[in-house]
Amino acid sequence: MTSSTPRQGLHGRRDECQALDQVLAGARAGQSRVLILRGEAGVGKSALVEYLVAKASGCRVLRAAGVESEMELAFAGLHQLCLPLMGHLDRLPGPQRDALSVAFGLSAGNVPDRFLVG
Ligand SMILES: Nc1ncnc2c1ncn2[C@@H]1O[C@H](COP(=O)(O)OP(=O)(O)O)[C@@H](O)[C@H]1O
Numbered sequence: 502m503t504s505s506t507p508r509q510g511l512h513g514r515r516d517e518c519q520a521l522d523q524v525l526a527g528a529r530a531g532q533s534r535v536l537i538l539r540g541e542a543g544v545g546k547s548a549l550v551e552y553l554v555a556k557a558s559g560c561r562v563l564r565a566a567g568v569e570s571e572m573e574l575a576f577a578g579l580h581q582l583c584l585p586l587m588g589h590l591d592r593l594p595g596p597q598r599d600a601l602s603v604a605f606g607l608s609a610g611n612v613p614d615r616f617l618v619g
Pocket residue numbers: 510511512513514540541542543544545546547548549
């Protein structure tokens with residue numbers, strides 16, 4: 502099958518690109534998908550992620566990157582990932598909304614239940 506978007510010079514990654522295409526097709530169909538890309542530094546993980554992002558027109562793409570110095574900061578990764586979505590906070594059920602508000606420092610309260618935050 503030919504693709505309308507070129508593989509942007511990714512050599513030898515046909516199978517990986519097909520797997521990513523399937524993830525994207527699932528997401529466009531409203532299906533939750535998880536795919537883990539792992540490998541040695543320089544093997545081409547970021548290039549594959551960029552391939553996916555380039556094909557994800559019309560999708561909202563959220564990114565977070567691990568930062569070693571933020572390891573001890575509670576919810577640092579969640580903050581990166583979800584901050585662009587906070588405008589939708591009021592669409593969550595009360596307990597989850599409250600938990601996220603506290604986790605993001607938007608309101609005072611005890612350390613929120615991690616399952617409610619999740
Ligand atoms: N399949 C590929 N074909 C050509 N160049 C590639 C391919 N995969 C990665 N590269 C190039 O190799 C370098 C390292 O890739 P990168 O995606 O940054 O690796 P990683 O994220 O796994 O550390 C980059 O310059 C990238 O453009």
